[in-house]
Amino acid sequence: MNEIVKVENLSFIYRRGTVPALKGITLSIRAGEFVGITGPAGAGKTTLLSCINGVIPHYYAGDLHGKVIVDGLDIAASNFRQLASHVGTVFEDPDFQMVSISVEEEVAFGPENLGLPSREIEARVRDALQKTRIPDLRERAISTLSGGQKQRVAISSVLSMLPQVLLLDDPTSELDPVGTQEVITALRELNRQVGITIIMVSQDVERLVENADRLLLLSEGRLILDGPSREICLQHDVVEKAGVRVxxxxxxxxxxxxxxxxxxxxxxxxxxxxxxxxxxxxxxxxxxxx
Ligand SMILES: Nc1ncnc2c1ncn2[C@@H]1O[C@H](COP(=O)(O)OP(=O)(O)O)[C@@H](O)[C@H]1O
Ligand SMILES: [Mg+2]
Known part of the structure; x- marks a missing residue:
């Protein structure tokens, strides 16, 4: 089994937190899987993503137990800057992570920070825009784009770092149905055609079921269900009791x-x-x- 993400007995309490945000999470994700994470507000979804991309413990301190290995790297023991070339993250609000004026600058930003030669940067920008099917937006100002276009720019700017794993924290909740469909189609193609591993958080189980092979259900910091979407939906009573709907x-x-x-x-x-x-x-x- 080609394991790309391994989480072992992970628990975490935020420094200012009173209760553990994660309790004894163990899971393993194979390269090329499309995994959906669901659960009600406060269940620990964002915290789990933060442990996989290294925001915890590199930015948020707290009481961390257990281990997270991504693409062979021990997250807590690795250099945070180096992690962006292994795992990329896209957030709910595309405006939140944009740092540039134009699409081209935004997608080039990460590779430029790595100090790569300009030919390599150019190749990565072209490739990343191609993969989300927005090469025609390259010269545009980000402020003129629709929500769905912005979110595809956000995905491209992460892809230009050539990560093996793409994390998305509720990437469509701010988008209209058209924008949502654009983003979902782009993600599905990235997963099926490019083979990138996708871990997507959403409270919309319907959306996850359409796209993910496997669902994880979090409740109060615990992983209470983990399996193929069909198996999880069969346990609809457990899902509903946790506060989300099949x-x-x-x-x-x-x-x-x-x-x-x-x-x-x-x-x-x-x-x-x-x-x-x-x-x-x-x-x-x-x-x-x-
Ligand atoms: N920066 C923080 N400091 C203290 N507690 C936090 C912080 N962020 C989240 N929490 C707490 O951790 C728990 C899990 O939160 P979170 O991972 O954001 O849940 P979700 O993404 O599923 O809504 C909640 O109880 C939340 O209040
Ligand atoms: Mg969250």
Whole structure:
């Protein structure tokens, strides 16, 4: 197994925190996986990402136990600047992480700070813009872009550091549906075609299920579920008790099935409208209605 992220018995209390933000988290992520992390506000999602990208312990002090290894590096023992070439992070609000006026400057910023030769910087900028399909935005001022375009610039500016792992903390919550779709499509292509490992936080399980192979559910600093999206949705009661919702179509089909005294099965629990439609057709045939 080609393990790219390994978290071992990780616990963390912020210096000003009263309760642990993370409690005994153990998980392992393979290269090329698309993993979704969900859970209610305050569950520890951002804190977990901060332990993977090194913001904890390099920027936030506190009481840290356990170990995080990314791309073979022990995060706590590594130089923080060096980590950006292994793991990149995109935040909720694209304006929050932009430091430049133009798209080109923004995407070149990281490689320039590494002191790379200009030919290498140029190649990385071109490649990073290509990977998120925005080469035509290169000369634009960031202030003139839509939310979805800005977020793709933010992704490109992280990709120009050539990380193996891309972390996204609720990257679409500030975007309209069009912008959200642009970002999700870009992420899916990066994962499927470029093979980059993606770890994406969202409270929108529906969105995660559409894209992620695997879901992690955090609640009160603990990892309470970890498995294929289908397995997690089958445990909808655990998910709901933690304070997040499985996809609406899944909820609907679970209550519909219970009216027929049936329960959802792992192989067939519908996660999308298409799956629900084909299950409904089958049920109607079995019930002799159609
Ligand atoms: N800088 C901080 N100082 C002290 N406590 C914090 C800090 N950031 C987050 N916390 C606490 O840590 C817990 C987890 O927060 P967080 O990781 O932001 O959750 P999530 O991203 O799931 O909403 C919460 O109880 C929160 O109040
Ligand atoms: Mg958060």
């Amino acid at each position: 996809p609406q179509v899944t909820q609907f089909m679970i209550s519909f099935l219970s009216k027929l005294n049936r329960s959802p099965q792992l192989e067939t629990i519908p996660l999308t409208i298409e799956e629900a439609a084909s299950m409904l057709r089958k049920i109607l045939r079995e019930e002799g209605v159609a």
